[in-house]
Amino acid sequence: MEQSNSTLTINRLPVRTWNRLKLNDATVVLPDAVKPYEYFEELPEGVDRVKGKSIGPMSDIKIATGFGDDLDGYINDTGVMISGYITEDGREYDKPLKQKYVYADTAEGIINALDLTISDGSSLTVVQEVDGHTSQALLRNICRIGKNASLTLIQIQKLTGNTEFYNDIGVYAEDGGEFNLIQIILGAGSSYYGLKCALAGTGSKLSTNIAYSVDSDRRLDMNYVADHTGKRTESDISVRGVLKGNAKKLFRGSIDFHKGCAGAKGSEIENVLLIDDTVTNQTIPLILCDEEDVEGAHGATIGRIDESLLFYMRSRGISEEQAYALMEQAQIDSVINLIEEGILEHESIE
Amino acid sequence: MKEKTQVADIDRSLYDFRFEDADSYKVKEGLTEDIVNQISEEKGDPEWMREFRLRSLKIYNETPVPDWGPDLAGLDMDNIVTYVRPNTERMHTSWEDVPEDIKDTFDRLGIPQAERKSLAGVGAQYDSELVYHNVKDEVAEKGVIYTDIESALKGEYADMIRHHFMKAVPPTDHKFAALHGAVWSGGSFVYVPKGVKLDIPLQSYFRLNAKGAGQFEHTLIIVDEDAYLHFIEGCSAPKYNVANLHAGCVELYVGKNSTLRYSTIENWSKNMYNLNTKRALVEEGGKIEWVSGSFGSHISYLYPMSVLNGKGARTEFTGVTFAGEGQNLDTGTKVVHNAPETSSYINTRSISKSGGISTFRSSVVMNKDAHGSRSAVSCESLMVDNLSRSDTVPAMDIRCADVDVGHEAKIGRISDDTVFYLMSRGLSEADARALIVRGFADNVSKELPLEYAVEMNNLISLEMKGSIG
Incomplete structure (x- = not known):
């Protein structure tokens, strides 16, 4: 029997630009026949897991993701069961919630849809490692962050072969809520990453530190949106990466200041090291501003190693080839080093 | 609690005067093959141009309206008159021969005075036709050609025009480039010969007087090797309660080791849809310098583009956009490093x-052959009040590793501390804010000839003039 598929438009820019640049969105085809993957999990004591629904006082809030509405509809249509998690009020968890997804080749699509509620005053680290090989896999996290609560989400992706990987996140943060995202993107044939973070509560914060390495014929398509609606909210989107071979990468980053977010601050920066002339790097960092009393900034540096740095390294006896190898590693290490010691197993990233 | 300033809307009395166009010749409103043929006949086009216009009309009809920029729903081509010939027998080379009302228009805009004082030549367009064109003798003696493009199309430069016309901006580029190809009228042709460096600028001024009309002038400039030209373009119109349309086209060819500076102070009335296209093709060692001030229009789509085709070619773009009440100005630039x-x-x-929307939009593309190229983009936005909106949408597409691309953008408000400091030195709050905004825009004013910098600063002062509330 022929497999049926759904064609979706995901990773839409909040404001479109010239169509001929092909940056406005991504069109993808996902299978209608899907199943959840039974991942390995270490659940800290005091974190509740409920199958089939989101739980807690924020469960009715509709949360948008970086991929957008098309994906939401698709997940609903597949009937895949949501896994809900909730922390206890005011509790700071010493141990992270760890999940491992080691895919084994399958003809069916894989979907895991998680709903994480970080209750008021609590803090939790969630580590998700994705490895192995399959045709198509999708991981979606909906994160509800309560008052003065904090969630650190660490995602490490080391998929092999031609796996198509879809990683989508939607966040809603109440007063004083904080969302910290660390992503290390190292594998997969084609990867799509999305994040939309609604900074709705006064003083809520978003911080992202993302590192990617894309080589050979691999593709990476990203869309990160910080939606400032609350007063004195802050966002800091930091992305760095390396492109080699025929790699193609598209980074969309948006800071969206909505009317009423007085005192908000947002910044985003991307640093891309280009190794080969055959790479394609596309970057579009947006600032959208509907509020006067804000500060927004973005920057991008794209290209080869700075001549003066290269000269310095040569003067220390390091060849150009070695210098590039060092800088490639440094791009990734600078983000890995942000992960607290002991959270990852020793062999997680090599 | 933070103090708020209520700022008045611009006093446009300098530009907002009009004359009846009862004596002029017009085509019917709308856009049909008959109208395009009528314009072509009126112009006495060569056959290739008539065919070109009809081909462009077909492309226009097949091309969708842009879905990514400001809303163009208020622009109905069925209500736009695409050709209005003023009540004069073509172009003059002396202001004395220009009909009184038209001469009076340009007198009020200060064009003849500027010509006497600081320009090497002037072209003045009124609605769809050039009404005045003149170039100083000493400039003409150097072999510089500065004339209306329609004469050039039929005279000794006919082959040169045909070779270059809408080659940099083909009608397939976008819907309004196709519209331009179909109904273009008026505009200037400049040729600067090899080795000639003009140390004083040429200027063209475009005035759209007729209600509900479109202006579609074509500017074609060819700067040969080792030459220099500064070209200034100005535009304005009186305000009507119906939409007017400007869909001009500027094509610039910058030769080997030449420099062309193209300065524009755009101050169309606030019922204008300004859908203008400007593009420069730059050869080896050449340089295009864009200086662009956008103050007028109801809606603007304006992105001068530089195509760097020769080794070592350069572009500089310096721009300021000021969006006030009822304005949605989508401006920026495009660069292709080839x-x-x-x-x-x-x-x-x-x-x-005052509720104005300003969008900075750009694209920097570095293609496979752009080894050793560099690009630096810096854009800053200032929100003067809480009614307005400001977006930045910069795109970069890099396909060559051996390059250096940098981008930075900032957005924010006028600092209360700076206003307080200036007020402590004796300035009123309104003056302090106006001074800060003028300083903010000095990237453009310092690049303009003095007279134009003064005009721009006056425009900003007028925009910022108001009372403290």
């Missing part, structure tokens, strides 16, 4: 006030 060691430097400021 050759090694090319460079682009983009520096823009945008200001939004």
Whole structure:
């Protein structure tokens, strides 16, 4: 029997630009026949897991993701069961919630849809490692962050072969809520990453530190949106990466200041090291501003190693080839080093 | 609690005067093959141009309206008159021969005075026709050609025009480039011969007087090798309660080791849809310098583009956009690096006030052959009040590793501390804010000839003039 598929438009820019640049969105085809993957999990004591629904006082809030509405509809249509998690009020968890997804080749699509509620005053680290090989896999996290609560989400992706990987996140943060995202993107044939973070509560914060390495014929398509609606909210989107071979990468980053977010601050920066002339790097960092009393900034540096740095390294006896190898590693290490010691197993990233 | 300033809308009395166009010749409203044929006949086009116009009309009808920029729903081509010939027998070379009302228009805009004082030549367009064109003898003696493009199309430069006309901006580029190809009328042709460096500028001024009309002038400039030209373009119109349309086209060819500076102070009335297209093709070692001030229009789509085709070709874009009440100004620039060691430097400021929307939009593309090229983009936006909106949408597409691309953008408000400091030195709050905004826009004013910098600063002062509330 022929497999049926759904064609979706995901990773839409909040404001479109010239169509001929092909940056406005991504069109993808996902299978209608899907199943959840039974991942390995270490659940800290005091974190509740409920199958089939989101739980807690924020469960009715509709949360948008970086991929957008098309994906939401698709997940609903597949009937895949949501896994809900909730922390206890005011509790700071010493141990992270760890999940491992080691895919084994399958003809069916894989979907895991998680709903994480970080209750008021609590803090939790969630580590998700994705490895192995399959045709198509999708991981979606909906994160509800309560008052003065904090969630650190660490995602490490080391998929092999031609796996198509879809990683989508939607966040809603109440007063004083904080969302910290660390992503290390190292594998997969084609990867799509999305994040939309609604900074709705006064003083809520978003911080992202993302590192990617894309080589050979691999593709990476990203869309990160910080939606400032609350007063004195802050966002800091930091992305760095390396492109080699025929790699193609598209980074969309948006800071969206909505009317009423007085005192908000947002910044985003991307640093891309280009190794080969055959790479394609596309970057579009947006600032959208509907509020006067804000500060927004973005920057991008794209290209080869700075001549003066290269000269310095040569003067220390390091060849150009070695210098590039060092800088490639440094791009990734600078983000890995942000992960607290002991959270990852020793062999997680090599 | 933070103090708020209520700022008045611009006093446009300098530009907002009009004359009846009862004596002029017009085509019917709308856009049909008959109308395009009628314009072509009126112009006495060569056959290739008539065919070109009809081909462009077909492309126009097949091309969708842009879905990514400001809303164009208020622009109905069925209500736009695409050709209005003023009540004069073509072009004159003396202001004395220009009909009184038209001469009076340009007198009020200060064009003849500027010509006497600081320009090497002037072209003045009124609605769809050039009404005045003149170039100083000493400039003509150097072999510089500065004439209306329609005469050039039929005279000794006919082959040159045909070779270059809408080659940099083909009608397939976008819907309004196709519209231009179909109904273009008026505009200037400049040719600067090899080795000639003009140390004083040429200027064209475009005035759209007729209600509900469109202006579609074509500017074609060819600067040969080792030459220099500064070309200034100005535009304005009186305000009507119906939409007017400007869909001009500027094509610039910058030869080997030449420099062309193209300065524009655009101050169309606030019922104008300004859908203008400007593009420069730059050869080896050549340089295009864009200086662009956008103050007028109801809606603007304006992105001068530089295509750096020769090794070592350069572009600099310096722009300021000031969006006030009822304005949605989508401006910026595009650069394509097609050759090694090319460079682009983009520096823009945008200001939004009284509900105005300002968008900075750019693209920097570095293709496979752009080894050793550099690009630096800097854009800053200032929100003067809480009614307005400001977006930045910069895109970069890099397909060559051996390059250096940098981008930075900032957005924010006028600092209370700076206003307080200036007020402590004796300035009123309104004056302090106006001074800060003028300083913010000085990236453009310092690049303009003095007379134009003064005009721009006056425009900003008028925009910022108001009372403290």
